[in-house]
Amino acid sequence: MYPPRFSLIVPSTLDEALEILSKYGENAKVLAGGHSLIPLMKLRLASPKYIVYIGKLQGLSYIREEAGRIHIGALTTHATIESSDLLAKRNPLLSETASRIGDLQVRNMGTIGGSLAHADPAADYPAAMMALNAEIVAKSIRGERVIKASDFFKGPFTTALRSDELLVEVRIPALNGFFGTAYEKLVFRAMDFAIVGVAAMLEIDKTGTIVKAGVGLTGVGSTAVRAKGVEEELIGKPASIDTIVKASARASENLNPPSDIRASSEYRRAMAVVMTRRALSRALEAAKARMKGQG
Amino acid sequence: MEALEKVRITVKVNGKIYTHDIDPRLLLVHYIRDYLGLTGTHVGCDTSNCGACTVILNGKAVKSCTLYAFMADGGEILTVEGLEKDGKLHPIQEAFWENHALQCGFCTPGMIMTLYDFLSRNPRPTEEEVRRAIEGNLCRCTGYQNIVKAALWAAERMRGGGGDE
Ligand SMILES: Cc1cc2nc3c(=O)[nH]c(=O)nc-3n(C[C@H](O)[C@H](O)[C@H](O)COP(=O)(O)OP(=O)(O)OC[C@H]3O[C@@H](n4cnc5c(N)ncnc54)[C@H](O)[C@@H]3O)c2cc1C
Ligand code: FES
Ligand code: FES
Numbered sequence: 044m045y046p047p048r049f050s051l052i053v054p055s056t057l058d059e060a061l062e063i064l065s066k067y068g069e070n071a072k073v074l075a076g077g078h079s080l081i082p083l084m085k086l087r088l089a090s091p092k093y094i095v096y097i098g099k100l101q102g103l104s105y106i107r108e109e110a111g112r113i114h115i116g117a118l119t120t121h122a123t124i125e126s127s128d129l130l131a132k133r134n135p136l137l138s139e140t141a142s143r144i145g146d147l148q149v150r151n152m153g154t155i156g157g158s159l160a161h162a163d164p165a166a167d168y169p170a171a172m173m174a175l176n177a178e179i180v181a182k183s184i185r186g187e188r189v190i191k192a193s194d195f196f197k198g199p200f201t202t203a204l205r206s207d208e209l210l211v212e213v214r215i216p217a218l219n220g221f222f223g224t225a226y227e228k229l230v231f232r233a234m235d236f237a238i239v240g241v242a243a244m245l246e247i248d249k250t251g252t253i254v255k256a257g258v259g260l261t262g263v264g265s266t267a268v269r270a271k272g273v274e275e276e277l278i279g280k281p282a283s284i285d286t287i288v289k290a291s292a293r294a295s296e297n298l299n300p301p302s303d304i305r306a307s308s309e310y311r312r313a314m315a316v317v318m319t320r321r322a323l324s325r326a327l328e329a330a331k332a333r334m335k336g337q338g
Numbered sequence: 339m340e341a342l343e344k345v346r347i348t349v350k351v352n353g354k355i356y357t358h359d360i361d362p363r364l365l366l367v368h369y370i371r372d373y374l375g376l377t378g379t380h381v382g383c384d385t386s387n388c389g390a391c392t393v394i395l396n397g398k399a400v401k402s403c404t405l406y407a408f409m410a411d412g413g414e415i416l417t418v419e420g421l422e423k424d425g426k427l428h429p430i431q432e433a434f435w436e437n438h439a440l441q442c443g444f445c446t447p448g449m450i451m452t453l454y455d456f457l458s459r460n461p462r463p464t465e466e467e468v469r470r471a472i473e474g475n476l477c478r479c480t481g482y483q484n485i486v487k488a489a490l491w492a493a494e495r496m497r498g499g500g501g502d503e
Contacts, residue, residue: 044385045363045365046365048361051342051345051362052339053408077404078404081386081404081405082404085384096409122398145474147452147455147471147474148389148474149401151398151399151400152401152404233473
């Protein structure tokens with residue numbers, strides 16, 4: 044399976060890359076880690092005339108804290124996110140999510156920018172993006188804009204990015220207080236895409252009340268979604284398993300997941316509830332452990 | 339900024355420097371096998387699923403069927419041929435030999451290169467961690483049992499122990 048021919052452009056600076064994108068636009072495809080684009084090209088599902096390889100650009104691979112948020116460069120690999128000490132402390136939801144992507148080799152090459160721009164409806168990161176209210180930063184020669192995760196994913200393999208824009212950064216909160224997070228991914232084989240994936244974040248206060256909740260689901264529709272009903276049911280309630288069981292039941296609200304060779308729509312709806320319960324239970328345990336440790 | 343139909347790459351493979359003019363669509367695995375004649379790196383699935391094409395690029399295990407060769411430009415590659423030193427097998431190779439971790443051997447170079455990366459990051463792995471590390475490498479013969487054993491044996495050898503004999 045040989046990919047189709049293309050002409051190669053290798054910019055050496057970000058500005059150069061943006062110039063090229065504004066010039067070649069629709070005829071060009073950005074190439075980062077290649078772990079979505081190259082398989083697509085082999086299958087002739089993509090045959091771009093020009094490839095703009097951004098893998099050599101400096102300064103797009105970083106994880107740092109800035110004003111209460113964690114900024115992650117687009118070229119940061121899944122492996123780097125998985126093993127980041129900063130994320131382990133301040134937002135373990137993203138590192139756990141990264142650790143569940145594909146396999147060791149895929150995580151060594153694939154980038155967060157590539158995964159989000161590709162927008163596979165069963166990809167793992169989008170669940171965390173929804174749960175965390177993440178922001179995605181896009182740049183073009185026209186300037187920079189910050190897109191909310193909820194406005195970013197438009198449909199299967201479709202995002203709010205314009206053809207002259209480069210995704211340059213992802214911003215997520217640096218979590219505080221007695222928080223807990225978990226990502227639960229249902230798969231039947233090693234290194235598979237999620238049948239259902241649920242990312243959960245909870246924060247409790249000293250009185251044992253849930254004060255913050257974020258729940259994102261992937262694999263259950265044309266894009267990842269935020270489980271608003273579940274979040275509503277959690278906030279202000281006692282941090283107990285009862286609360287979680289009751290809230291999780293609302294995870295399948297408004298879901299109309301696809302039926303495919305791996306699972307029926309009905310099964311996915313049922314599993315959305317189960318995986319939400321598991322993710323929230325684990326997040327709650329982590330939050331309580333944090334309270335015990337600090338309080 | 340020019341759009342290139344041919345691209346010049348320079349890579350260091352198993353310690354030797356090579357320069358070639360290549361087609362941008364040339365896959366790294368074909369570069370390694372056809373241009374350099376290093377056929378220890380295999381093509382199994384060609385769809386990034388089996389791991390037979392795994393090599394070390396700049397210290398990390400990657401599936402060379404899912405990279406363009408130009409992406410390795412300026413980089414350093416280690417293939418299974420580069421593991422042995424002064425006629426002595428690398429401890430991971432020795433471990434596969436000693437523990438009967440291969441039958442047909444098709445998956446073996448990929449398994450070894452994945453473990454090379456994994457064990458360099460995790461010198462004291464549990465069995466469970468070894469199993470997770472080779473998730474992306476398929477073996478149709480051994481049932482993985484002896485591969486896992488070999489990995490643990492190699493880890494101990496590389497830490498300076500005697501291996502679990
Ligand atoms: C065997 C295998 C298993 C996998 N399993 C999983 C899994 O379990 N879960 C999961 O979530 N993913 C999985 N993936 C996908 C993987 O995470 C990819 O790495 C990721 O989707 C794409 O990242 P990339 O850097 O390789 O992007 P590329 O393949 O280089 O690019 C992907 C797309 O994004 C665009 N793009 C890339 N970077 C940018 C940017 N900065 N700005 C704008 N556009 C950009 C490209 O033009 C292209 O359209 C798997 C992949 C493989 C090969
Ligand atoms: S040949 Fe590359 S993963 Fe199978
Ligand atoms: S030994 Fe035959 S495929 Fe692994």
